[in-house]
Amino acid sequence: MGDKELLQQFRNPDTRNYAFNLLVREYQKKLYWHIRKILIDHDDTDDVLQNVFIKVWRGLDNFKEESQLYTWLYRIATNESITFLNQKKKRAGVPMDEVSHFLAANLESDHYFKGDEIQAKLQKAILTLPDKQRIVFNMKYFDEIKYEEMSQILDTSVGALKASYHHAVKKVEEYLKTH
Amino acid sequence: MNPYNNTNPFGTGPDYFESFQAKLGGRIEAYEELKNEAPLLSSIPRYNPFEVPAHYFDELPTLIQEKCAAPEKVSAFEWLKMLFRPNFAVPVLTVIVVAVAGIRYLDQGIQGSSPVAEEISVEEQLQAIDESTIIEALASASVNESEADYENENIKEYLLDNHIEDINLNTEL
Numbered sequence: 001m002g003d004k005e006l007l008q009q010f011r012n013p014d015t016r017n018y019a020f021n022l023l024v025r026e027y028q029k030k031l032y033w034h035i036r037k038i039l040i041d042h043d044d045t046d047d048v049l050q051n052v053f054i055k056v057w058r059g060l061d062n063f064k065e066e067s068q069l070y071t072w073l074y075r076i077a078t079n080e081s082i083t084f085l086n087q088k089k090k091r092a093g094v095p096m097d098e099v100s101h102f103l104a105a106n107l108e109s110d111h112y113f114k115g116d117e118i119q120a121k122l123q124k125a126i127l128t129l130p131d132k133q134r135i136v137f138n139m140k141y142f143d144e145i146k147y148e149e150m151s152q153i154l155d156t157s158v159g160a161l162k163a164s165y166h167h168a169v170k171k172v173e174e175y176l177k178t179h
Numbered sequence: 180m181n182p183y184n185n186t187n188p189f190g191t192g193p194d195y196f197e198s199f200q201a202k203l204g205g206r207i208e209a210y211e212e213l214k215n216e217a218p219l220l221s222s223i224p225r226y227n228p229f230e231v232p233a234h235y236f237d238e239l240p241t242l243i244q245e246k247c248a249a250p251e252k253v254s255a256f257e258w259l260k261m262l263f264r265p266n267f268a269v270p271v272l273t274v275i276v277v278a279v280a281g282i283r284y285l286d287q288g289i290q291g292s293s294p295v296a297e298e299i300s301v302e303e304q305l306q307a308i309d310e311s312t313i314i315e316a317l318a319s320a321s322v323n324e325s326e327a328d329y330e331n332e333n334i335k336e337y338l339l340d341n342h343i344e345d346i347n348l349n350t351e352l
Contacts, residue, residue, distance in 0.1 A: 115228025115229075169216050173216070176219040
């Protein structure tokens with residue numbers, strides 16, 4: 001079912017629940033992994049993902065269709081993840097510049113991380129990046145999202161995203177060389 | 180006769196083959212660029228090292244539907260935040276100001292009426308008093324005055340008899 005049809009069905013009270021169920025099944029994995037790469041921890045990801053879909057449920061009637069549905073969903077997921085991360089850092093009393101240690105500790109204690117040593121090292125390298133740059137790196141390196149789509153999701157110019165990714169690659173490479 | 184008509188039952192998306200070369204070219208270009216910029220990074224296998232609990236994605240849609248069906252709970256903190264939002268705080272403050280002003284106005288109105296009430300009641304009281312009572316009161320007041328004069332005269336005579344002059348009296352006092 002295309003986005004247009006999905007939205008029509010959602011706006012019909014008789015088929016609203018059915019349409020929403022379809023939407024969740026369609027996008028849950030993509031959004032889950034996008035959030036997981038930001039938050040690392042499964043439980044945190046689960047919390048945020050549920051909040052995202054509840055927000056979607058409440059806000060989908062007002063979705064103006066100026067962008068693709070997928071772009072809108074990703075944007076909500078990104079914003080919710082960053083908000084959650086900042087709140088968690090604040091509660092833990094972690095200074096903003098020491099977040100890499102904080103998240104790396106989460107990585108090591110995560111039961112659902114099954115990577116080998118080199119993967120752990122790569123993830124730690126990625127965690128040294130500032131939050132937004134980390135998101136750009138993950139979206140390009142792992143998800144291979146086009147810069148034009150990323151630009152709509154993150155509300156940043158294509159040029160800025162290319163520069164951000166370029167710098168992120170350099171930093172990750174430097175970390176892998178020195179650790 | 181061949182029962183199978185050798186047609187391909189499978190299809191592709193629109194313009195798939197037309198765009199395939201461009202897509203493939205883009206991926207190869209990105210790979211070569213990464214290899215040049217970050218050889219270590221490009222040598223690491225690119226896969227997802229994270230896992231999810233078993234049946235997580237099977238159960239999630241039901242869980243989310245249940246949460247969406249539940250009424251929205253607003254925490255006490257959210258209520259407090261709402262009170263300070265301009266679109267809520269302004270009408271609330273307006274109501275409070277109007278209420279306080281109204282109460283003060285009413286209070287002043289009640290207080291303002293009491294001297295008039297007192298005047299009326301005093302006049303009424305005077306009208307209620309018998310004339311003979313007033314005459315007696317005035318007469319006793321004049322008697323008292325004459326008694327006071329008498330006493331003053333006695334004091335003067337005493338002072339003169341004892342040679343106490345005014346100047347000394349004032350000094351003593």
